[in-house]
Amino acid sequence: MRISIFGLGYVGAVSLACLARDGHQVIGSDIDQAKLELIRSGRTPVVEEGMVDLMASVAASGRVTVTTDTARAVHGSDLSLICVGTPSAANGSQDQSAVLRLTEALGRAMREKREPHVFVFRSTLVPGTVEEVLTPILERESGKTRGVDFDVCFQPEFLREGSSIRDYDRPPFTVVGARSEAGAARLKELFGHLPCEFIVTSIRAAETVKYCCNNFHAVKITFANETARLCEALGVDPFQVMDLVCRDRSLNISPAYLKPGFAFGGSCLPKDLRATMHLAKTRDVELPMLGSVLQSNRVHADRAIAKVLASGRRRVGMIGLSFKTGTDDLRESPLVLLAEQFIGKGLSLLVYDPEVHLSRLIGANRRFIESHLPHIASLMRADIESVIAESDVLVVGINDAGTLEAVARHARADQLVIDLVKLPQREALRGQVEGLCW
Numbered sequence: 001m002r003i004s005i006f007g008l009g010y011v012g013a014v015s016l017a018c019l020a021r022d023g024h025q026v027i028g029s030d031i032d033q034a035k036l037e038l039i040r041s042g043r044t045p046v047v048e049e050g051m052v053d054l055m056a057s058v059a060a061s062g063r064v065t066v067t068t069d070t071a072r073a074v075h076g077s078d079l080s081l082i083c084v085g086t087p088s089a090a091n092g093s094q095d096q097s098a099v100l101r102l103t104e105a106l107g108r109a110m111r112e113k114r115e116p117h118v119f120v121f122r123s124t125l126v127p128g129t130v131e132e133v134l135t136p137i138l139e140r141e142s143g144k145t146r147g148v149d150f151d152v153c154f155q156p157e158f159l160r161e162g163s164s165i166r167d168y169d170r171p172p173f174t175v176v177g178a179r180s181e182a183g184a185a186r187l188k189e190l191f192g193h194l195p196c197e198f199i200v201t202s203i204r205a206a207e208t209v210k211y212c213c214n215n216f217h218a219v220k221i222t223f224a225n226e227t228a229r230l231c232e233a234l235g236v237d238p239f240q241v242m243d244l245v246c247r248d249r250s251l252n253i254s255p256a257y258l259k260p261g262f263a264f265g266g267s268c269l270p271k272d273l274r275a276t277m278h279l280a281k282t283r284d285v286e287l288p289m290l291g292s293v294l295q296s297n298r299v300h301a302d303r304a305i306a307k308v309l310a311s312g313r314r315r316v317g318m319i320g321l322s323f324k325t326g327t328d329d330l331r332e333s334p335l336v337l338l339a340e341q342f343i344g345k346g347l348s349l350l351v352y353d354p355e356v357h358l359s360r361l362i363g364a365n366r367r368f369i370e371s372h373l374p375h376i377a378s379l380m381r382a383d384i385e386s387v388i389a390e391s392d393v394l395v396v397g398i399n400d401a402g403t404l405e406a407v408a409r410h411a412r413a414d415q416l417v418i419d420l421v422k423l424p425q426r427e428a429l430r431g432q433v434e435g436l437c438w
């Protein structure tokens with residue numbers, strides 16, 4: 001394929017070298033003349049393992065040319081990879097000046113081009129940029145239409161500096177955000193051979209996943225480092241501890257606990273987090289990330305409360321009270337917090353939970369509910385039908401099949417259903433369903 005690459009920093013230069021190695025004709029473009037000179041003479045503009053040899057060999061192959069002329073690069077290629085920098089501005093926002101300026105030039109170049117073209121943005125871009133900002137610029141400057149005269153895709157780059165050639169050849173996955181099959185198909189020709197999944201999604205999801213991955217990496221590093229600071233104060237080897245943490249591939253290093261849902265609760269996580277924070281305080285160890293987890297959890301629960309209050313409906317039916325489906329443990333259940341708040345705001349409340357039988361609650365579980373919801377007995381019903389029948393807004397907080405079936409059977413068209421569990425077949429449900437944040 002004939003490919004133009006704009007921005008020859010870490011991402012662009014490595015892509016140029018690898019694509020030329022794989023037999024493609026590549027035109028590199030950058031505003032920095034010094035980088036172009038280096039590439040033209042077979043030298044690498046970035047310090048990366050393997051790049052010295054690779055650049056020398058692809059330059060000798062004759063498949064690499066360089067130019068500062070944007071139009072020439074667009075006209076001489078079928079597909080463009082846009083890899084210019086998108087650094088932080090002083091206020092933390094993304095400085096998009098380079099990509100905006102370049103996109104205007106790409107659009108102007110497209111005005112004169114008769115053949116179709118695919119523009120693939122690979123720079124990290126805040127979600128919405130490609131569809132709301134860059135595509136309109138391309139259409140305005142070219143006088144042409146996306147999906148007719150040219151295609152636009154977003155393909156996040158996952159390579160890491162220091163191992164970028166290896167990462168280019170073995171990415172965790174290839175994610176392509178595309179509005180048309182044609183654009184995605186061209187990228188499959190280029191990257192479909194890589195030993196990983198090739199996933200086509202919406203442009204916005206592709207833009208977002210890049211941020212999520214980097215944020216997740218940052219959270220993981222900070223978690224390991226906060227753990228290490230606490231371990232040091234406790235005289236425990238942090239490497240041993242984190243190694244053990246990572247050996248659990250079922251709950252720790254796995255998709256477990258990584259699905260959006262309602263706030264956490266129960267008899268372990270909140271209590272152990274609090275104990276950890278207390279321990280850290282007594283040892284003068286600062287753990288800002290772990291210290292903010294309970295607060296974030298509370299913000300999540302508050303969102304459900306706000307949705308019910310905003311509805312203006314005063315008869316609330318809660319489906320579920322325990323902290324997790326399939327248990328009767330009410331200790332620190334966020335659903336109990338919701339019930340407390342609804343009562344405090346003067347709403348009328350009825351509760352159904354198939355696992356919670358007040359007469360059978362014992363020990364700490366019983367004491368917890370008696371102190372938080374002393375009148376719980378008058379609010380609980382043994383049948384879900386009457387809770388649904390006597391409510392204007394339903395809050396669904398558990399998701400066992402029998403309960404969800406009953407909700408689907410009895411919910412009325414005039415009811416608001418606040419979904420805390422990501423209800424399956426939500427569209428089949430009577431009533432107006434509102435997800436917590438989905």
Ligand SMILES: NC(=O)c1ccc[n+]([C@@H]2O[C@H](COP(=O)([O-])OP(=O)(O)OC[C@H]3O[C@@H](n4cnc5c(N)ncnc54)[C@H](O)[C@@H]3O)[C@@H](O)[C@H]2O)c1
Nearest residue numbers: 007008009010011030031084085086098102123124157161
């Ligand atoms: N560095 C990484 O490991 C990495 C990994 C994944 C994603 N990314 C993302 O990829 C993008 C590029 O990152 P990078 O580290 O390669 O950046 P970089 O700063 O090393 O390189 C950017 C290049 O773009 C050039 N440029 C600026 N304006 C231009 C224009 N109008 N026309 C042509 N070239 C222009 C600059 O001269 C520079 O050479 C960023 O959005 C970054 O967030 C980087």
